Amino acid sequence: MITKGYKQLCAEAEAEIETLTVAQAVELLDDAEVEIVDIRDIRELWREGTVPGSVHAPRGMLEFWVDPESPYYRELFGSGKKFVFFCAGGMRSALATQQVQRMGLQPVAHIEGGFDAWKEAGAPIVEKQRK
Numbered sequence: 001m002i003t004k005g006y007k008q009l010c011a012e013a014e015a016e017i018e019t020l021t022v023a024q025a026v027e028l029l030d031d032a033e034v035e036i037v038d039i040r041d042i043r044e045l046w047r048e049g050t051v052p053g054s055v056h057a058p059r060g061m062l063e064f065w066v067d068p069e070s071p072y073y074r075e076l077f078g079s080g081k082k083f084v085f086f087c088a089g090g091m092r093s094a095l096a097t098q099q100v101q102r103m104g105l106q107p108v109a110h111i112e113g114g115f116d117a118w119k120e121a122g123a124p125i126v127e128k129q130r131k
Contacts, residue, residue: 017108017109018110019109020109020110020112021111022117022121022123026124028082029053033082034082035076037054037055037056037086038056039085039087039096042056042128046128049126055076056128065077066100083105083109084110084111085100085109086111087115089113090116092114093114097110
């Protein structure tokens with residue numbers, strides 16, 4: 001039997017990380033020192049679109065892409081920029097943000113309510129094409 005469920009994990013993550021509203025995140029779209037990172041599964045991007053200018057870093061690879069010692073390292077994560085993560089509803093991104101922050105990646109934040117809140121607020125969306 002588990003001793004800690006996803007709700008508690010997410011609440012603990014939220015207590016440790018910076019959380020941005022959709023309005024705050026929209027203000028960062030044109031900031032060259034900020035990368036908006038979509039951690040959803042690629043099929044979610046194909047189905048629903050994504051945030052304009054965002055980069056895709058699938059949740060399952062994130063820690064490997066962030067770690068310079070990993071064979072999967074992506075130089076983007078060594079850029080010194082602020083990284084703002086989002087998922088569909090804000091739970092995966094809260095946990096992901098907590099994890100990369102614990103790894104030492106700074107500064108980081110996530111978008112409250114994720115892409116669902118983004119769409120609900122009427123923020124801009126772009127279609128993601130299959131490659």
